[in-house]
Amino acid sequence: MEWLWDNLWLVWVGLAFVLVAVEAATVDFVFIMLGGGALAAGLAAALGAQPTAQVIIAVVVAILLIGAVRPIIKRQFTDTEASRDIGSAGLEGRTARTLETVTTTDGRVRLAGETWSARVPPGSASIEPGEEVRVLTIDGATAVVTNQPVT
The missing domain is CATH 2.40.50.140 (Nucleic acid-binding proteins)
Structure with a gap:
């Protein structure tokens, strides 16, 4: 169990991979944003942040990605004008x-x-x-x- 606490960044990266896999099935651009939050927390863990700080970083980054990046990506993928010629x-x-x-x-x-x-x-x-x-x-x-x- 001590190894897990010493390598918490690896848990965050594993969680990010799982979230990206779920995103591949849903294609709603939510789980990939949550995966981005998990990667940010993994980076914080690798830099030595406390577990509480890691969770806060994951939540804040995921909320920012969902609120700022997801609408832009959704607009790009649902733009009917761009897909008119296909x-x-x-x-x-x-x-x-x-x-x-x-x-x-x-x-x-x-x-x-x-x-x-x-x-x-x-x-x-x-x-x-x-x-x-x-x-x-x-x-x-x-x-x-x-x-x-x-x-």
């Missing part, structure tokens, strides 16, 4: 080339280097292979395309 939303408006005749029910296009199933909007004429088309929207795994100018 995924299917990033394909809307792009041009593609038809590989097979595209009708209101079926067809294939080459879009962003990949072969996509495609269809034209209801009431539109079929598009023959080799034509350049514009993606109106992505409906599931199907690109809705047109060869008419988009206004």
Whole structure:
């Protein structure tokens, strides 16, 4: 037990690792902030601070991280403007080339280097292979395309 008190910094670092592992499962940016507090307490322990001071340092640093750093990180990861150009939303408006005749029910296009199933909007004429088309929207795994100018 004496070894544990002499190496309390190691307990804090172990606690930080556990908190980071929990953060990997939750991805809410709370446990990683608590882990930052545990690392600060571990540093204090390594520098010789008393256990009471270590706990106070862990709590204060964790509160500061949760209050100051977490909102910034949350904003970065939930910024819809920054993620607008990824995924299917990033394909809307792009041009593609038809590989097979595209009708209101079926067809294939080459879009962003990949072969996509495609269809034209209801009431539109079929598009023959080799034509350049514009993606109106992505409906599931199907690109809705047109060869008419988009206004």
